Amino acid sequence: MKGATHRGTRLREIELFADVTDSQLDWLTSVTDERSLRDGDILFRDGDPATQFHVLLEGELVVTKVVDGREELLTRHTTRPRPGDGHEGKPSAAHRFTGELPLLTGGGYVATAAASGDTVVLCCPKQAFFDMLVRCPSVAGVLLPVLAWRITSSEVQARNRATVTALGTLAAGLAHELNNPAAAVARAAQDLGPSVDRLAATAQRWGGAADDREQAVLREALAEIARTPPPVDADPLALADLEDGLDDWATEQGAQRPTPLASALAERGLGQDWLAGRVTGMRPDVLPVALDQLSVLLEARGLADQLQSAGPRISALVAATRDYANLDRAPQQEFSVTDGLDATLTMLRPKLAGVRIVREYAPELPPVTGYPTELNQVWTNLIDNAVDAMDGRGVLTLRTCFQGTCMTVEIGDTGCGIPADALSRIFEPFYTTKDVGKGTGLGLHLSYRIVTQRHEGSMTARSAPGDTWMTVRIPVKSAPVKGDG
Structure with missing residues (x-):
């Protein structure tokens, strides 16, 4: 007592x-x-x-x-x-x-x-x-306001965490996608200096050795090479045979750089017979110089092509990043939902390596007014959950259409599905079907709030093993978008 x-x-x-x-x-x-x-x-x-x-x-x-x-x-x-x-x-x-x-x-x-x-x-x-x-009503009077504060505080923490995660996803995806074109630029830049030096030396020899007719023959050969695209679905073994034949023939003619020449011509499906036919009639002492001049010209053009192709790829990635993060734009704006979905897929591409993506976008969809950055976080969360449910392998389907006054977005996956007893609770705060340590239980809840409160829309789910769909409906013409709260 x-x-x-x-x-x-x-x-x-x-x-x-x-x-x-x-x-x-x-x-x-x-x-x-x-x-x-x-x-x-x-x-x-x-x-x-x-x-x-x-x-x-x-x-x-x-x-x-x-x-x-x-x-x-x-x-x-x-x-x-x-x-x-x-x-x-x-x-x-x-x-x-x-x-x-x-x-x-x-x-x-x-x-x-x-x-x-x-x-x-x-x-x-x-x-x-x-x-x-x-x-004890007085206990409830103290406990309930604290409970409300905790839920709000947890949502703010989760929103901040989601923002950091989204930025991490953005950075990882961008770094992964930029790696190839950036590496190509670095390699081309490194090789360009020596290539220009070789071109200058060979051009001096070529200019002093060739007459007008021989120079015209080489210019025509270069023009024909430029007009010849690489073959579609070429047999690698056949191309290797072409390259070996070219290398051997150019070596026999006295060329000093036969291998780059053979590689450049074989990539376009051009072989020994083609090259021999184009340089017929050149004097024996001029032919090796012509082959070396052709070799360094094609090498320099190849490096320039690498730089030229890498630039648009980098620009496209920057554009996708800008579309995903909506940089330099007002938070609330008119935007395309499908552009946001595609930008999100670009940012998540490393995680989607084993997933087949099916886009079923209705044509001529109207724009939506709202907060595209926040909706991109919704798409990121839904796609990320779908990939997790499929263990990184399966079919991810994105559908968009206009129904009534709403833009409808459906994201489907062929994963394990959501248990029937959990389906009605997945949008509740702190509720998660993931293993401990793999989810906060706030991702879908925050997505639900972004859709329903920020955009006055709705968000629903239906699921069976191998067939799960998350459906987001956003009014296209509605009252002004509300603040969160």
Whole structure:
């Protein structure tokens, strides 16, 4: 009895229980127990079934969550908050209790709580927690505003995390896609200097050796090569044979650089007979110089072609990045939904390597007014979830059409599907069907808010194994887009 009286006195000092009556306090002490924790002891783990509500009596709890393999600090609950330790803006009452959200939503704990130093908590069983909300209205009056603050704070954290993740996805995708054209530019730039030197030396020899007729023959051969595109679906073995024949023939004629010449001509499907026919009639002492001049000219043109082709590829990637992030544009604007979908696919291309993408875009779709950057985060989340559900291999289908007054976007995958008992809850905050540490339970919730609150649309899901669809409907002509809140 003495322990219960002492506990009741301690409870009176906590804001959550400051206004309970004596009888309510007696009842609380009868249905709760104290638990002492040493430094590092775990109070509850992320994903464990929620069975208790916890009140912090003494010490400190560190709340963390593993996200994408990294442990992130969510908050600290302490009986002795200090200025500058990250608690600004947090309601004082929020320091003294935890675990209410999973009890109210019927799920598991959404984070891991561990003691920092010697800590004492009051443990209230699940049923007693619900009884407390009914029997002690003053407790509910303190708890519910804190709960609302926590949900808002968690959404802000998740939104910031989603932004960082989107930027990481953007950076990774851009780096991956830029690697090939950037490497081509670097190689061409490195080889261009020596190639120009060789061209200058060979041109001097060629100009001094060839007469007007021979120079005209070489110019015509170059023009014909330029007009000849590489063969479509060429047999690699046949091209290799062409290259070997050219190399051997040019070597026999005394050429100093037969290999680059043979490679450049074979790529266009031109062989020894073609080359021999074009230089017929050249004097024996001029022919080797002509072949070397042709070789270095084709080499220089090849390097120039590499630079020329890499430039548009880089420009296209920059344009896709700009479309994805909507740089240098007003946050709310008129935009094409399909452009956003395609920009998102470009940014996620490294992750889509094993996925077959099917685009079913209706023609002549009207533009939508809203926040394209935020919708691109929605597309990123939905596509990323679909790829995860397919383990990186399957068919991803993107459909767009205009229905009534709404733009409709459907994203389908051939993955494992969403369990029937989870389908109605996937848009709830903190609810996730992924393994612990692989999801925050806020990605779909934030996407839902972006669609429904920011764009006055709707978001639904239907699923069966091998056939899951997320449907987003956005009004094209509606009232002004609302702010979030």
